[in-house]
Amino acid sequence: MLRLSSVLLVLSLVLGSPAMAQEGPPSEVDPAVQQMVHDxxxxxxxxxxxxxxxxxxxxxxxxxxxxxxxxxxxxxxxxxxxxxxxxxxxxxxxxxxxxxxxxxxxxxxxxxxxxxxxxxxxxxxxxxxxxxxxxxxxxxxxxxxxxxxxxxxxxxxxxxxxxxxxxxxxxxxxxxxxxxxxxxxxxxxxxxxxxxxxxxxxxxxxxxxxxxxxxxxxxxxxxxxxxxxxxxxxxxxxxxxxxxxxxxxxxxxxxxxxxxxxxxxxxxxxxxxxxxxxxxxxxxxxxxxxxxxxxxxxxxxxxxxxxxxxxxxxxxxxxxxxxxxxxxxxxxxxxxxxxxxxxxxxxxxxxxxxxxxxxxxGPPVPDSVRIGGAVSPNTTLDWEAVDHGDLAGYKVYWRRTAAPRWQHSTFVSAGTTEHTLENVVIDNYLFGVAAVDEEGHESPVAFPSALIR
Structure with a gap:
């Protein structure tokens, strides 16, 4: 099985700013994928x-x-x-x-x-x-x-x-x-x-x-x-x-x-x-x-x-x-x-x-992503847990509505299926969630499809 040794730059495939907020291990080029491209x-x-x-x-x-x-x-x-x-x-x-x-x-x-x-x-x-x-x-x-x-x-x-x-x-x-x-x-x-x-x-x-x-x-x-x-x-x-x-x-x-x-x-x-x-x-x-x-x-x-x-x-x-x-x-x-x-x-x-x-x-895209935060200074997202053997956690992304690429993200560990972004107003951004495995492979980002009631 492919085991890539380090966190892919997939974690930053949508970098919009060098100051992008991020928790968790740093991202870097994966040598196994790089070798495949070289081949x-x-x-x-x-x-x-x-x-x-x-x-x-x-x-x-x-x-x-x-x-x-x-x-x-x-x-x-x-x-x-x-x-x-x-x-x-x-x-x-x-x-x-x-x-x-x-x-x-x-x-x-x-x-x-x-x-x-x-x-x-x-x-x-x-x-x-x-x-x-x-x-x-x-x-x-x-x-x-x-x-x-x-x-x-x-x-x-x-x-x-x-x-x-x-x-x-x-x-x-x-x-x-x-x-x-x-x-x-x-x-x-x-x-x-x-x-x-x-x-x-x-x-x-x-x-x-x-x-x-x-x-x-x-x-x-x-x-x-x-x-x-x-x-x-x-x-x-x-x-x-x-x-x-x-x-x-x-x-x-x-x-x-x-x-x-x-x-x-x-x-x-x-x-x-x-x-x-x-x-x-x-x-x-x-x-x-x-x-x-x-x-x-x-x-x-x-x-x-x-x-x-x-x-x-x-x-x-x-x-x-x-x-x-x-x-x-x-x-x-x-x-x-x-x-x-x-x-x-x-x-x-x-x-x-x-x-x-x-x-x-990488892992599958998170399912059933929901969002809440109307008339609030904070935005909350939740989602169904992803079934993947070496799941490390999730990346919660957000960007300005006119930005073509994701600008900000934060990492939450496996076992967590809800996260609140404090002082991030829901009206001003678009949001999404991606799953990440222990080698750093990331799924595409999933958009919210429903409101948290």
Whole structure:
């Protein structure tokens, strides 16, 4: 079992001020997680991207019988790669296809009933096997016409880079054991309408998965933007509570849920992991579900209430997205390998590795957090005790309502499920609670969901 030797900077993943109030042991970088991040290799990412590119096209409607080209060959390669990784860790991964059939009546982008396969590998946790953290990217690719299933569609950055990141994370993390389960997945049907991820989210909901976090990696390798900016030291994390989920949720609006919620907490968590474990990489928290008029595989999970974020590059190059391969007026179009910076993809994969390791090693999020303190100088929070083998205690967080990251916290020991913050007026702050184990792994922060009566 992973036993990280010291308190993670997860305890300060939301630092807003050097003077942050804190009790308990000091936080520091965990060497075990740092080594996992170091173990991510750019050359392996490149090899996987080149393999995927060489399938000519991975369009959802492309050939499924050839062993050399088409989406069928690509998904069989991915399944075999997960199986090889599993063999290297003594069979620690459960590898399988997750199939659904998309009917032609569902969308104009599917002309006839079409099977859609996700390729999934599950690394079971030792203490909370029913609690999952998931990292994935989409296997399919496209050119200018979304219905063109035969032209060469390399999809090097969109999204061979994200799939390669999930494979590399599996290579690194499968050499360790974690309390919770980790899922690595390659979706298909993304370009036709998020069909693979929608099916995965439906299965998770129907089977009652406890999804602690979904990390969708879609385009993690481009550093040269359409605006001419070349930058390899920032990345974006998109997160947003779906407005329709909050329209009738009075408590969510009252406690700040219209600006926050589980996906935002996950985004802050990922940002903290980047700041802690990946050098010269600044996270940009984008408080939107995705880019304007566009979408990604995190959306079906967010629709169903699961914490889900999109991890991606900062500067997109639209000449390299959804384009026929061609040169016009001296401009080259097409999503080719030459447009992927593999050292940058290594950084973003490292962020995922640190996030998955810390989430899977740490305790679950506290349940049933309540808050009280109206017309009082003090604020009180209470919560249900977290069931975790080496629970050390909890972190109570608070921040100004306009602050994007947590600013203050205090630690309370295990066995305590109520804490009063003296002279902290409830009207002026947002509040939350996270669980911490003896090695310093911390859960994401849980928002209050009810009032103390």
């Amino acid at each position: 991510v290799q750019a050359d392996r990412l490149e090899a996987d991207v080149r393999t995927l590119v060489n399938f000519h096209t991975r369009h959802t409607l492309s050939d499924t019988t050839s062993d050399e080209r088409g989406v069928g060959a690509a998904r069989r390669w991915l399944k075999a790669e997960f199986e090889r990784i599993s063999a290297d860790c003594g069979g620690c991964l459960e590898v399988h296809y997750q199939k659904t059939v998309v009917e032609a009546s569902e969308t104009e982008r599917i002309p006839s009933d079409t099977p859609v396969y996700n390729v999934m590998a599950i690394q079971r946790g030792t203490e909370h096997p029913e609690r999952y953290v998931l990292m994935g990217g989409h296997l399919d690719s496209r050119v200018s016409s979304v219905m063109d299933s035969t032209s060469r569609a390399p999809g090097a950055n969109d999204d061979a880079s994200g799939v390669a990141g999930a494979v590399e994370a599996a290579r690194v993390l499968s050499q360790h054991e974690f309390e919770s389960s980790i899922v690595y997945v390659g979706y298909t049907g993304e370009e036709q309408g998020l069909f693979g991820s929608t099916h995965a989210a439906e299965v998770a909901q129907e089977e009652g998965w406890h999804l602690a976090g979904v990390l969708n990696n879609d385009m993690i390798g481009n550093v040269e933007g359409i605006d001419g900016v070349v930058e390899n030291n920032t990345f974006r994390v998109f997160s947003q509570p779906r407005p329709e989920d909050l329209s009738e949720n009075w408590s969510a609006r009252f406690f700040g849920g219209e600006n926050d919620g589980p996906s935002r907490q996950l985004a802050r968590y990922v940002a903290g992991m980047a700041e802690t474990y990946v050098r010269n990489l600044e996270p940009m928290l984008i408080y939107r579900l995705d880019r304007f008029g566009r979408g990604g595989d995190q959306m079906p999970f967010a629709d169903r209430g699961f914490p889900a974020v999109r991890v991606m590059e900062t500067h997109e190059n639209y000449n390299r997205q959804h384009q026929d391969l061609r040169t016009e007026d001296g401009t080259e179009y097409g999503d080719v390998v030459e447009g992927v910076n593999f050292q940058y993809a290594k950084k973003l994969t490292g962020v995922n590795v640190a996030s998955l390791a810390s989430l899977a090693a």
